[in-house]
Amino acid sequence: MTAPLEPRPPGKRAIVIGAGLGGLALGIRLQSAGVSTTILEARERPGGCASWQAREGFVFDAGPVTITDPDSFAELWRLSGQDMAADVTLEPVAPLWRLSWPDGAQLDLSADDAAMRQAIAQLDGRDLAGAQRLLDYGGEALREGPGRLGRMAFPDMRSMLKALPPLAHHQGWRSVYGLVASQIGNDRLRQAFSFHTLLAGGNPLEVSALHGWRHRLERDTGLWHPRGGFNKLVMAMVALFERIGGVIRLGDPVSRIEMRGDQATGVVTQGGWRGDADLVASNADLMHSYRDLLGQHPRGPRKTEKLARKQWSPALFAVHFGIRGSWPGIPHRSVLFGPHYQEWLTDVFQHGVLPADQMIILNHASVTDPSLAPEGCSVFSALVPVPHTGKLPIDWGHMAPLYARRILDEIGQRLIPDIHTRIVTQFHVAPNDFAADMRAHLGSAFSLAPLNSQSLRLRPQARDAVVRNLYLVGAGAHPGAGIPCVLGGARLAAQAMMEESL
Ligand SMILES: Cc1cc2nc3c(=O)[nH]c(=O)nc-3n(C[C@H](O)[C@H](O)[C@H](O)COP(=O)(O)OP(=O)(O)OC[C@H]3O[C@@H](n4cnc5c(N)ncnc54)[C@H](O)[C@@H]3O)c2cc1C
Structure with a gap:
């Protein structure tokens, strides 16, 4: 249209x-x-x-690596009667995510309902009905959130008061995690259905359940990688x-x-x-x-x-690395959860400390698009939410190389055993770098919480x-x-x- x-x-x-x-x-x-x-x-x-760097034959996307809802970009081309497909080639990313835990358990999130049901059943078949209810709720939240409220301006309090009754109807006072926990019992499935708000700087334990549309949007429109x-x-x-x-x-x-x-x-x-x-x-x-x-x-x-x-959203600590070898078994997007999800969230968002365990968002773009790495090599980026510099005013200049090493060690233990000897090039972006480069208050990666x-x-x-x-x-x-x-x-x-x- x-x-x-x-x-x-x-x-x-x-x-x-x-x-x-x-x-x-x-x-x-x-x-x-x-x-x-x-x-x-x-x-x-x-x-x-969404910046990038080219180093030693690798192309590193330093921000987001995929998009949902390609039509929201294509609309920009249509405004002047042009076709986005003439300028950008989008490749589908599957699975949407691979989630894994320290004991080796894993769950692939998929846009295919049958595959998704099977994956959920493998973790806990008792949660199939609850997971379906959350998917349905995600559809409602998508219509109510980005579909309605996200298209409205709120010039005065009256306009906001008008919006409140539907919010109450959709249980907007509950947290994403609270709603998810009311529907499913398995701890890992609770993580799987609530972590998406982290990609907009929101703590799943705090932000409104109405933010629970992101997993549904991914399922409906897919995840896409712009070629190159x-x-x-x-x-x-x-x-x-x-x-x-x-x-x-x-x-x-x-x-x-x-x-x-x-x-x-x-x-x-x-x-x-x-x-x-x-x-x-x-x-x-x-x-x-x-x-x-x-x-x-x-x-x-x-x-x-x-x-x-x-309240400002957290910062991100990023390690970008190009390594020798191909890793077809590591999908484009993974989350490596730590052992204590709720404690980890509370440490990052409330206590402002660097938790002992980590949650790593691992991007492996060259598995979809080999042109991003030299022949026989792979490009990765690991993102870890950390407190912003107002909550955690440490000397990142000193801490950053140690923290990058810790993240690589964790990936080494869980996915790429000899990671350190394979690295061709690597660099990191700490909250203080992001603050200076982007003029971002407190190094926050997502502005106001x-x-x-x-x-x-x-x-x-x-x-x-x-x-x-x-x-x-x-x-x-x-x-x-x-x-x-x-x-x-x-x-x-x-x-x-x-x-x-x-
Ligand atoms: C590492 C990372 C990964 C992310 N991953 C995802 C993801 O997977 N999915 C998702 O949906 N979102 C993701 N996000 C969030 C998403 O990328 C951002 O919310 C979005 O790109 C922000 O866009 P923006 O329009 O606010 O502009 P910004 O990206 O904040 O850009 C602002 C621009 O203003 C410029 N500027 C600042 N001061 C001046 C000045 N004085 N004069 C001129 N220019 C100035 C800056 O240099 C910058 O280019 C990620 C963010 C980061 C940092």
């Missing part, structure tokens, strides 16, 4: 600060609707979290944006949003570039946007104070409440972090900006 064209206001100019996925999607939407749009990116490369790596998808978005007339400038951070009264009039970059605009949107970290870019206007310090009191107290109206909206032609897009704004939400947020921001410019 072709998405309707948005109305075309004549001669409007927009500036988008940041070329993360949200910034790029917003830029494409605006430019497709006839708004002359310039995207300004601080780093030399676009993509934000996630970087190909990012570069295809940039190429699309430029083809339809957008301008992107890389490697020059915005240092200030220019103001006249309560009106944003443009931006200035560190390199001295100045641009005027009718509409300014920030895809940069929320705290950076208000504290640093809007610091000279009273709105900046006021909002900064409020943001400082919020997706708690009920920080969602819907209680999360920053696409349109700033005071500076009316300033907009927010990306993980920090409603509907939140993770690729599906960030793309949904770009739709909301584009709508708000188009309304303003009419």
Whole structure:
């Protein structure tokens, strides 16, 4: 289905600060609707979290490696009558996930219902009916969450109050884990049906059950790998944006949003570039946007104070490694659970300590796409959620090499016995690196935590409440972090900006 064209206001100019996925999607939407749009990116490369590195013949995607719901990307191409398939080839990823535990038990999550039932029965046949109820609930949550609430703006409390009755109906006051535990008894299946919120920075023990749509979305739309790596998808978005007339400038951070009264009039970059605009949107970290870019206007310090009191999602510690050998038995995406799931979550999210055991999200992209590694080699990345630097203010410069070693040791023990002797190249990204590189407050990988107290109206909206032609897009704004939400947020921001410019 072709998405309707948005109305075309004549001669409007927009500036988008940041070329993360949200910034790029917003830029494409605006430019497709006839708004002359310039995207300004601080780093030399676009993509934000979805960045990459090429080393010694390996291509490392340093952020997400797969997408769900390819149509949410394809829609961006359709806005200008183009076809995403001409620019990006998507390969299916199967199984969706392999989950494993220290004693060797494992469970493959699959989009195939029969295979899924069989896998569940092998762990605990008594939970088959409960698992089906959770799948059904995931469908409801998908319609209610991204399908309805994620498409709504919440300009005032009244709009939020209207949304509350359906939330109560769907038991939105319960946690994801609480709901899962009420339906299935097996501890490992409880982990399997609740861990997905970690990919949006949410603690399954705390975030609303309504976040339980992610496993259902994966089952419905599959998981997809852009051939050549996630970087190909990012570069295809940039190429699309430029083809339809957008301008992107890389490697020059915005240092200030220019103001006249309560009106944003443009931006200035560190390199001295100045641009005027009718509409300014920030895809940069929320705290950076208000504290640093809007610091000279009273709105900046006021909002900064409020943001400082919020709860921020954890950081990620990442180890990327290219090794000799092929590992066809290790699928594209795995989770290596530790022995104590709930204790581990509480340590990372509440206590702010590095737990003794780890939970590792292991990506093995070259099993789907051998072009990412030299012949006879494989490319992996291991992601471990860790407390953000506000909760755990340790010297990562000292700790990081030791922690990377610990993660590799664990993978060695469980999957690749001689891992250390096989490594051709490796590097790690610690929370302090991420904080500096992305200007991310506290090194948080997913911005504000997706708690009920920080969602819907209680999360920053696409349109700033005071500076009316300033907009927010990306993980920090409603509907939140993770690729599906960030793309949904770009739709909301584009709508708000188009309304303003009419
Ligand atoms: C390692 C990792 C793995 C992930 N895996 C998954 C996954 O599997 N599934 C999933 O759904 N989500 C995943 N996520 C989350 C998802 O990638 C993010 O939520 C999403 O990409 C954030 O997009 P964004 O639009 O908020 O922009 P960001 O990625 O935050 O980018 C913001 C951009 O703004 C730029 N910027 C900042 N300040 C300035 C300035 N002053 N001037 C100009 N530019 C500036 C930054 O350089 C950056 O490019 C992962 C995140 C990470 C870090």
